[in-house]
Amino acid sequence: xxxxxxxxxxxxxxxxxxxxxxxxxxxxxxxxxxxxxxxxxxxxxxxxxxxxxxxxxxxxxxxxxxxxxxxxxxxxxxxxxxxxxxxxxxxxxxxxxxxxxxxxxxxxxxxxxxxxxxxxxxxxxxxxxxxxxxxxxxxxxxxxxxxxxxxxxxxxxxxxxxxxxxxxxxxxxxxxxxxxxxxxxxxxxxxxxxxxxxxxxxxxxxxxxxxxxxxxxxxxxxxxxxxxxxxxxxxxxxxxxxxxxxxxxxxxxxxxxxxxxxxxxxxxxxxxxxxxxxxxxxxxxxxxxxxxxxxxxxxxxxxxxxxxxxxxxxxxxxxxxxxxxxxxxxxxxxxxxxxxxxxxxxxxxxxxxxxxxxxxxxxxxxxxxxxxxxxxxxxxxxxxxxxxxxxxxxxxxxxxxxxxxxxxxxxxxxxxxxxxxxxxxxxxxxxxxxxxxxxxxxxxxxxxxxxxxxxxxxxxxxxxxxxxxxxxxxxxxxxxxxxxxxxxxxxxxx
Ligand code: G3P
Numbered sequence: 001x002x003x004x005x006x007x008x009x010x011x012x013x014x015x016x017x018x019x020x021x022x023x024x025x026x027x028x029x030x031x032x033x034x035x036x037x038x039x040x041x042x043x044x045x046x047x048x049x050x051x052x053x054x055x056x057x058x059x060x061x062x063x064x065x066x067x068x069x070x071x072x073x074x075x076x077x078x079x080x081x082x083x084x085x086x087x088x089x090x091x092x093x094x095x096x097x098x099x100x101x102x103x104x105x106x107x108x109x110x111x112x113x114x115x116x117x118x119x120x121x122x123x124x125x126x127x128x129x130x131x132x133x134x135x136x137x138x139x140x141x142x143x144x145x146x147x148x149x150x151x152x153x154x155x156x157x158x159x160x161x162x163x164x165x166x167x168x169x170x171x172x173x174x175x176x177x178x179x180x181x182x183x184x185x186x187x188x189x190x191x192x193x194x195x196x197x198x199x200x201x202x203x204x205x206x207x208x209x210x211x212x213x214x215x216x217x218x219x220x221x222x223x224x225x226x227x228x229x230x231x232x233x234x235x236x237x238x239x240x241x242x243x244x245x246x247x248x249x250x251x252x253x254x255x256x257x258x259x260x261x262x263x264x265x266x267x268x269x270x271x272x273x274x275x276x277x278x279x280x281x282x283x284x285x286x287x288x289x290x291x292x293x294x295x296x297x298x299x300x301x302x303x304x305x306x307x308x309x310x311x312x313x314x315x316x317x318x319x320x321x322x323x324x325x326x327x328x329x330x331x332x333x334x335x336x337x338x339x340x341x342x343x344x345x346x347x348x349x350x351x352x353x354x355x356x357x358x359x360x361x362x363x364x365x366x367x368x369x370x371x372x373x374x375x376x377x378x379x380x381x382x383x384x385x386x387x388x389x390x391x392x393x394x395x396x397x398x399x400x401x402x403x404x405x406x407x408x409x410x411x412x413x414x415x416x417x418x419x420x421x422x423x424x425x426x427x428x429x430x431x432x433x434x435x436x437x438x439x440x441x442x443x444x445x446x447x448x449x450x451x452x453x454x455x456x457x458x459x460x461x462x463x464x465x466x467x468x469x470x471x472x473x474x475x476x477x478x479x480x481x482x483x484x485x486x487x488x489x490x491x492x493x494x
Pocket of ligand 1: 083242262
């Protein structure tokens with residue numbers, strides 16, 4: 001009788017494999033970082049083989065170290081960095097180029113031209129997305145235009161396009177598939193008809209022969225080749241990492257919100273069962289499709305969150321490791337009037353400005369490294385507060401709490417400041433590995449390992465609740481000051 005589900009959490013800077021038991025508890029975990037490539041300013045690439053090799057190595061390690069055989073694993077689930085675009089040869093599995101990562105800005109100009117030509121409305125209406133370089137469509141277009149022979153080969157059906165879930169599913173069990181949540185981030189998928197959209201394929205010049213088959217988020221899509229883990233294991237759950245985290249946080253009802261503090265910050269609100277329309281520049285996106293029903297989300301994406309702390313470490317050298325930031329930031333009572341807008345790769349929601357750049361304002365002769373560190377931590381909370389404000393306006397329903405996860409959710413200073421700025425409680429769950437947990441739940445549901453969402457929802461537990469303690473006047477003053485700081489960052493390189 002299988003006792004475990006194996007979740008593969010393929011993130012932007014590392015691959016992880018986590019084994020969960022029936023209680024949704026972490027049994028074992030392995031993690032491997034892999035190389036990032038920055039060939040030009042604003043470009044970010046990954047080698048798809050590094051992604052595959054690191055992911056496979058972690059999964060094998062976790063099974064080996066805990067002496068778990070393939071027979072004890074009921075299913076595998078995938079949660080992945082979204083939008084990142086891979087093209088490979090259908091026959092040999094060879095990638096034709098490095099993957100273009102979601103953070104890559106090389107197609108910002110192409111997006112401008114499409115916007116000037118009046119295509120933003122069509123894109124927004126069909127996909128729920130902003131016409132931005134963040135999504136896969138213009139990255140794929142770039143590969144088809146710049147890799148010699150790619151377009152002709154794609155038209156002949158010799159090439160496969162996929163996001164990272166597709167790439168891993170292809171390597172694991174030879175199927176060319178993607179799930180609805182990942183498809184909804186490509187800017188090629190219509191979230192109303194739930195099909196690849198012919199008008200968008202035409203607009204971006206994408207041959208339909210290279211597209212993956214779209215599957216539900218919770219269904220058996222194949223059986224993982226017995227050679228990889230010493231026996232066959234069904235692959236039965238796939239979701240983009242942010243949607244997976246929302247599922248792992250048990251946000252199953254309209255109005256429930258989670259915020260993941262990872263490389264970036266991704267706030268998702270459950271928006272019901274028809275595609276929502278944002279009037280505040282948030283994204284409408286597919287959460288998951290389970291048992292024939294599609295759940296939709298409103299999403300706000302901020303590109304730099306934990307990555308700002310990495311910059312304090314690697315760029316400024318004012319901390320040795322990321323976890324040192326809390327001690328340095330709490331060594332001063334506040335940021336001393338300093339505000340840091342981490343628009344290093346432009347600004348995402350709700351500003352969508354690819355030409356914004358990082359800015360520090362408010363420094364005096366008394367400013368120290370501690371104030372900068374504190375401003376960097378606070379910037380994560382300010383950006384998230386902008387997202388929640390937009391969501392509250394769009395959804396017109398009260399938000400009772402925000403469920404937090406991701407690495408920086410361990411930072412108590414950040415969690416308290418976040419609750420203060422939002423004026424809404426922030427809750428940290430007992431299991432913070434919610435991304436992998438969501439993928440495990442989706443995979444386990446398809447295999448009957450768990451019977452229902454209700455059963456899963458009952459497993460969710462809070463570890464700590466941060467109540468807002470800041471007065472409304474101070475909150476309004478700080479948020480007003482932040483809005484002014486953001487204006488300084490905007491349009492910097494245009
Ligand atoms: O949309 C990008 C997002 O999926 C990346 O997530 O966890 O790799 O920062 P993460």
